[in-house]
Amino acid sequence: MITKPKGTVDITGSDALLWEYVNNVVSTMMKTYNYDFIRTPIFESSELFHRTVGETSDIVRKETYDFLDKGNRNMTLRPEGTAGVVRSFIENKAYAEPSVKKYFYNGTMYRYERPQTGRLREFTQFGVEVLGSNDEFIDAEVISLQYNILDALHISNLQVNINSLGDAESRNNYREALVKYFTPKIDNLCEDCKERLKTNPLRILDCKVDKDNEILKNAPKTIDYLNKESKERFEKVLKYLDYLDIDYEVNPNIVRGLDYYDHTVFEIVSLDSDSGSQSALGAGGRYNKLIKELDGPESYGIGFACGIDRIINVLKEIELYKEIKKEIDVYVMYVSEEEKLYALDIVQSLRLNGVVCETNNMNKGLKGQFKEADRLSAKLLVLLNNEDLKKGLVTLKDNVTKEEEKVDINEIVDLVVSNL
Ligand code: AMP
Secondary structure (H helix, E strand, C coil), X not given: CCCCCCCCCCCCHHHHHHHHHHHHHHHHHHHHCCCEECCCCCEEEHHHHHHHCCCCXXXXXXXXXXXXXXXXXXXXXXXXXXXXXXXXXXXXXXXXXXXXXXXXXXXXXXXXXXXXXXXXXXXXXXXXXXXXXXXXXXXXXXXXXXXXXXXXXXXXXXXXXXXXXXXXXXXXXXXXXXXXXXXXXXXXXXXXXXXXXXXXXXXXXXXXXXXXXHHHHCCCCHHHHCCHXXXXXXXXXXXXXXXXXCCEEECCCCCCCCCCCEEEEEEEEECCCCCHHHHEEEEEEECCCHHHHCCCCCCCEEEEXXXXXXXXHHHCCCHHHHCCCCCCCEEEECCCHHHHHHHHHHHHHHHHCCCCEEECCCXXXXXXXXXXXXXXXXXXXXXXXXXXXXXXXXXXXXXXXXXXXXXXXXXHHHHHHHHC
């Protein structure tokens, strides 16, 4: 038997229903915030991720799915969504348009990680990227959008953990402070952290191995190294979040694993979720240097990404969603070949009128069809039999109250629509 690759999932049954529900809530909310859908390729040239996510990041060092295509080009399955969207923004010269670009995406990402609950090799993220504005209001809007989507899904006890890395000057000062602090203590950190001290000391604070180490807990805090401008910017973002009534906590340990962030960085967790380090449902940050680094013009960017697989895991614990099951509007029942022709016609007319409809498609007898209708939780039944059809009649039955009446076949579609 051929099985699915390690770290991937099949989304079926009630999980698939939840999945669709989440996607609907996401798209609706994105539209109310005036974000436009964008779809970029699942694979891109490897260079794109090396230059954006960063050569020294765990993702690029250990986790990307790389391959040579038949034309000997280095390709990578996207590990995240920002790089592709920013590449598209530059390549299509969207920066030349007069308004700020507000994009949202929803798609699979690939990271060669050690699979565990909430950590997959193929997973799905929805996210946004706002390109072209450095207004602090946009930072607050992006955070509130992420918060309000999760809130609309009834995920309780949400908290935004937020921090600022500041501008280049602040980041450099902070980096120096970290090097000074960690150098004498490096023997007590993991092998990766020893490497990180040389390449990107900020990453030490992100370490999954050393995360409970006292040395990390007592490390210098970003906030203390922000210059005046960066500090004022951060305070403004927090003020706007207060106005938007978003629960947040300033958490100096949020530094984010990717290379491209500056200023605002954040993640969102549900304090009710007990999945430990996998409790972050989404995360994001500002990346004002990235567009220039990818050969675009001087511009600004900020975005977030949320993991749908993780959201589904949380929703499954919520009472409201435990009962989620498939329901159809109408099940059309018939037995003979002549009745079948009428059934086909009625089913098609109902479907074209937006009625969710099914019929006997396995040659079942009436008893089997009643059972199938119950399995599908059909609200109404339409029963066809030759005798009635000769008189132009069909039976419409309420599958809950069990009341039924014979009605004119020409009126069945209108009657069903008005009964739903
Ligand atoms: P990141 O792109 O690493 O900032 O992650 C943003 C969000 O994507 C996380 O908060 C998770 O919800 C989700 N996520 C990241 N990596 C994985 C993974 N390997 N499996 C499932 N979800 C993930």
